[in-house]
Amino acid sequence: MPQHLIRKLEQFACLAPADKRALEDAAARKVRLFGPHQDIIGEGDEPEHVNLILEGWACRYKQLEDGRRQIISFFLPGDLCDPHVFVLREMDHSIGTITPVRLAEIHRDQILHVTEEHPRITQALWWEMLVTAAIQREWTVNLGQRTGRERIGHLLCELFIRLRGVGLTEGDSCLLPVTQVDLGDATGLSNVHVNRVLQELRASGLIVLRGKRLTIPDLEALQRVALFNLNYLHLYREGPDFDANGSDQPLA
Amino acid sequence: MPQHLIRKLEQFACLAPADKRALEDAAARKVRLFGPHQDIIGEGDEPEHVNLILEGWACRYKQLEDGRRQIISFFLPGDLCDPHVFVLREMDHSIGTITPVRLAEIHRDQILHVTEEHPRITQALWWEMLVTAAIQREWTVNLGQRTGRERIGHLLCELFIRLRGVGLTEGDSCLLPVTQVDLGDATGLSNVHVNRVLQELRASGLIVLRGKRLTIPDLEALQRVALFNLNYLHLYREGPDFDANGSDQPLA
DNA sequence: GACTGGCATTCACGTGTGTGAAATTCTGGT
DNA sequence: ACCAGAATTTCACACACGTGAATGCCAGTC
Numbered sequence: 320m321p322q323h324l325i326r327k328l329e330q331f332a333c334l335a336p337a338d339k340r341a342l343e344d345a346a347a348r349k350v351r352l353f354g355p356h357q358d359i360i361g362e363g364d365e366p367e368h369v370n371l372i373l374e375g376w377a378c379r380y381k382q383l384e385d386g387r388r389q390i391i392s393f394f395l396p397g398d399l400c401d402p403h404v405f406v407l408r409e410m411d412h413s414i415g416t417i418t419p420v421r422l423a424e425i426h427r428d429q430i431l432h433v434t435e436e437h438p439r440i441t442q443a444l445w446w447e448m449l450v451t452a453a454i455q456r457e458w459t460v461n462l463g464q465r466t467g468r469e470r471i472g473h474l475l476c477e478l479f480i481r482l483r484g485v486g487l488t489e490g491d492s493c494l495l496p497v498t499q500v501d502l503g504d505a506t507g508l509s510n511v512h513v514n515r516v517l518q519e520l521r522a523s524g525l526i527v528l529r530g531k532r533l534t535i536p537d538l539e540a541l542q543r544v545a546l547f548n549l550n551y552l553h554l555y556r557e558g559p560d561f562d563a564n565g566s567d568q569p570l571a
Numbered sequence: 572m573p574q575h576l577i578r579k580l581e582q583f584a585c586l587a588p589a590d591k592r593a594l595e596d597a598a599a600r601k602v603r604l605f606g607p608h609q610d611i612i613g614e615g616d617e618p619e620h621v622n623l624i625l626e627g628w629a630c631r632y633k634q635l636e637d638g639r640r641q642i643i644s645f646f647l648p649g650d651l652c653d654p655h656v657f658v659l660r661e662m663d664h665s666i667g668t669i670t671p672v673r674l675a676e677i678h679r680d681q682i683l684h685v686t687e688e689h690p691r692i693t694q695a696l697w698w699e700m701l702v703t704a705a706i707q708r709e710w711t712v713n714l715g716q717r718t719g720r721e722r723i724g725h726l727l728c729e730l731f732i733r734l735r736g737v738g739l740t741e742g743d744s745c746l747l748p749v750t751q752v753d754l755g756d757a758t759g760l761s762n763v764h765v766n767r768v769l770q771e772l773r774a775s776g777l778i779v780l781r782g783k784r785l786t787i788p789d790l791e792a793l794q795r796v797a798l799f800n801l802n803y804l805h806l807y808r809e810g811p812d813f814d815a816n817g818s819d820q821p822l823a
Numbered sequence: 824g825a826c827t828g829g830c831a832t833t834c835a836c837g838t839g840t841g842t843g844a845a846a847t848t849c850t851g852g853t
Numbered sequence: 854a855c856c857a858g859a860a861t862t863t864c865a866c867a868c869a870c871g872t873g874a875a876t877g878c879c880a881g882t883c
Binding site for chain 3: 854863865866867868869870874876877881
C-alpha cells in the first residue's frame with residue numbers, strides 16, 4: 320500500500336477516496352524486494368516501468384570510469400523513480416538500494432490510465448516531478464557553493480523534512496540508514512571529512528546521531544547554519560476546494 | 572522564429588511541416604528583448620508563461636544570503652525555461668541573462684493547444700524536459716566528483732555539443748560569451764582558479780580561447796580529459812517512420 | 824586620443840578538504 | 854557469547870583551491 324506516496328501527494332493536493340484507491344490499485348500489482356546495496360536498474364538498461372519505493376531507501380548514482388561515485392539523489396518511501404523514463408531509450412545512470420527495499424513496479428499503461436482518469440493525481444504527480452527537479456537544482460547549489468559543514472547540514476535538513484512529509488519522523492528524530500561513505504558520495508566529500516563535520520555538528524549540539532538514528536533538537540538552528548531555505552520544496556497546500564483547472568492538459 | 576528550438580527537437584523527433592508551423596506560430600506572438608545581466612524572472616515571482624530563448628545566453632541561478640552565487644544551468648538559443656512552471660506557485664530561483672537576449676513569451680494555453688494538436692511535439696518536448704533533467708544530474712556529478720580542470724573541460728564539452736545541436740558552431744569553434752567569473756559560478760570554482768585551469772587547458776592545447784571565441788581542436792581529447800560521456804544528452808534520433816506510440820498520454 | 828570600467832591575469836599566502844593507513848567500535852550471524 | 858566484517862574514528866601529511874589585492878589589458882565612450 321502506497322500510504323507514503325499518498326501522504327506525500329496530499330502535501331500538495333487534496334485527493335478524493337477514488338484517487339487514493341486508484342493509486343493503491345496501481346501499486347499493488349507487482350511488488351518486488353531488494354536486498355541492501357543492490358542495483359534496481361543500471362546505466363545502459365532500458366527502463367520498462369516506473370518504480371515506486373514502498374519501504375526502504377535507495378539512490379540514484381553515477382560512477383565515473385575511475386571509480387569515483389556520486390549519489391545524485393536519494394529515494395525515500397513514497398518516491399517515484401522517474402514517472403516518464405520510457406521516453407528516453409536508456410538509463411544514463413543507475414538506481415541502487417541503500418537498505419533493503421520493497422517497491423512496486425508500475426507499468427506505463429497503468430500510469431497513463433490513472434492520470435487519464437484522475438486529474439488531481441495528474442496534477443499532484445506534476446508537482447512531485449517539479450519538486451524533484453527543484454531538489455536536484457538545490458543539490459547543485461549545495462555542491463557548488465556550500466562548505467562541508469553546510470552541505471551535510473543542508474542534506475540532513477532536506478532528508479528530515481522529506482521524511483516528515485511522509486510520516487516517517489518521530490518528533491525531532493528519524494532514521495538515517497546511510498553510512499558516512501554514502502553521505503560523502505552525496506555531498507562530494509571524503510568519508511574522513513564527513514566524519515570530521517559530523518563530529519563538529521554533534522559538538523555544537525546541532526544534531527544527535529547515534530547508530531542509525533538522527534535527532535535534530537533545533538531544526539531552525541540547523542537550517543540557519545546550513546543556509547537552508549525551505550522554498551524549494553514547495554510545501555504549500557492547495558485548499559480542499561482545489562479545482563484542478565486545466566489539470567488534464569497533456570504537457571502542463 | 573524558433574529555428575533553434577526546431578533544430579534541437581529534430582535531433583530527437585521528426586517534425587512534420589505542420590508541427591513546425593505550430594511552433595513558429597506559438598513563438599511569434601510575444602517577443603521581448605533583454606539587456607545583458609538582467610533578470611528575466613526572480614526568485615519568489617509567479618511565473619506566467621514559458622520563455623523560449625530565441626537569441627543570446629541566459630542562466631538559471633540561485634544566490635545565497637551571503638552573496639555566494641551558483642549558476643544552476645545555462646540557457647542557449649532554442650532552450651525553453653520550464654515548460655510547466657505554472658504548477659508551482661512561485662519561483663525558487665532566478666533566471667537572468669548573460670548576453671542580450673531575445674525571447675518569446677509563450678502563454679500556457681498555447682503550449683496546451685500545441686501539445687494537444689501535435690503529438691510529435693509533445694513527445695519531443697518530453698524528450699527535451701528529460702534531457703534537461705539529465706543535464707542537471709550531470710552537473711551534480713560534475714560539482715561533486717570532478718576536479719577543477721575536469722569540471723571546466725566537461726562544461727565546455729557540454730556547451731559546445733549543445734550549441735552544435737542548434738547549429739551555432741562553426742567547425743570546431745563557437746562563441747562563449749561568458750566571463751571567467753560566470754564559469755566559476757557555474758563550476759563552483761573561484762575566478763582565480765578558473766583562470767589557472769583555463770591557462771592549463773590552453774597550454775596543453777586542448778582549447779583555444781581568445782576573446783569570446785572558443786575552439787576545441789580535438790573534442791574527443793577534451794572529452795577524455797574531462798571524463799565526458801555523451802550518453803546523458805540522449806542524442807539518438809528516432810527514424811522518420813517514428814510512430815509516437817502513445818504520445819498523447821497526459822503524463823508520459 | 825585620453826578616460827573609464829570591466830575582465831583577465833598574476834602573486835603570495837592561507838586553509839578546507841583529500842589521502843592512506845591504522846586503530847577502534849559497532850553489528851549481525853551462529 | 855563470540856567472531857568476522859563493516860563502519861567509524863583518529864592521525865599525519867599533502868595539495869587543490871580559495872582569498873584579497875595588485876597589475877595589466879582591452880573595448881567602448883565622450
